[in-house]
Amino acid sequence: MKLQNHMNAVIRWITLTLAVAGPGIQFADAQTLIDKKATKETKALYANLFRIAEQGFMFGHQDTDAYGVKWKGGDNRSDVKDVTGAYPAVHGWDLGKVGQTHNLDSVPFDRMLEWIKATYQRGGVNTISWHQDNPLTGESTWSKGEAVKESLPGGKAHGQYRRDLDLLADFISKCKVGNTAIPIIFRPLHEHNGDWFWWGKGIAKEEDYIKLWRYTVDYLRTEKNLHNLIYSFSPDRSRIDMKNFKKSYLYAYPGDDYVDIIGYDNYWDVGSKYNRQNADSRRNDLITGLKNITAIAAEKNKVAALTETGLEAVTDPTWFTQVLLDPIKSDPAIKLAWVLVWRNGREDHHYAPYKGHASEADFLTFFSDETTFFESDIQNIYQLNKNLINK
Ligand code: BMA
Secondary structure, eight states: OHHHHHHHHHHHHHHHHHHHHOTTSOOOSTTOOSOTTOOHHHHHHHHHHHHHHHHOEEEEEETTTTEETTEESOSSOOHHHHHHSSOBSEEEEEOTTBTBSBOTTSOBHHHHHHHHHHHHHHTOEEEEEOOOOOTTTSSOTTOOSSHHHHHSTTSTTHHHHHHHHHHHHHHHHHOEETTEEOOEEEEOSOSTTSSSSTTSBTTBOHHHHHHHHHHHHHIIIIISOOOOEEEEEOOBGGGOOGGGHHHHHTTTOOOTTSOSEEEEEEOGGGTOTTOOSOHHHHHHHHHHHHHHHHHHHHHTTOEEEEEEEOOGGGOSTTIIIIIIIHHHHHOTTOOOSEEEEOOOOBTTBOSSOOTTOTTHHHHHHHHHSTTEEBGGGBOOTTSTTSOOBOO
């Protein structure tokens, strides 16, 4: 096992060296995207995610440009920017209800497109999740029913599923600046080991989930010709068995040819009211989990990320440095490309601070830390072999 880890580290070092060495050198098979036709900007972003994870992590925030606590639809505004002066490096979006005018959290899709373009032009990163309505019942993402099986070819909801994919593809194909497709980290069918979405465990069968994931990737890549997507797998921590982490994490894993990012969503270890363990064991579980996803990613020559986290309403004013940053920094075996906190919807439902919030000072310490990267700390992320971090 030790030898295997060592070999993996050597392979990682060699590929990283090759990646950094110059455009004339071909990558080894490692660290390449599952989409062999990925655009050069998308490939560069992916290569740079590995480089970033060696030095720290990018900070991300869902819907950061669209609204914050007590404001909506601003221009060049974000609660994170109000507090720090900088945008988060990663901007999260959700395509739930794509095809309508507004997404499931009332973000107008036309504005979302503008914000995605502006983020790209400033050198930030966009990631998209999809709280997709149930294609079988026509109800929300939380509506149960055998929709996964029925969304597969031959199923009753297959036509609807394809129509939804067409709408999604239509939106993604508009994510362009001039002729350049904007690279997007796409995180479909997330938290599938939970039972709250129609694609969740207990509602859908493991084999059907895997088939639907693969169908989705194949459809977007081949039929829709989209080559600007980086695919992230994101189970939920609360349903992972810590005693059997790897096996549990890999429940319904669609395969190395269908996933680029080894992510997980973790609210559980960072203050969820449903987790009754004491602070020390939660911290240990967070560290162990992050080490495990880093190891799984390394073994697969992929990159790890904490794709969603946060403490609702940030009720602990030192949460950012003590509960999030300190554990991440405590172990060099943790390597994450980014950490994204959820949306600032309301005073009682926000995950980043806002101006005047009790966690502001602590967040500024988090912001200043040499291992946290905001938009102003990164550059050239869509190019290979350039200086990436400027902090
Ligand atoms: C949840 C909450 C909901 C929201 C959903 C999708 O965590 O924030 O209010 O609708 O995510 O963004």
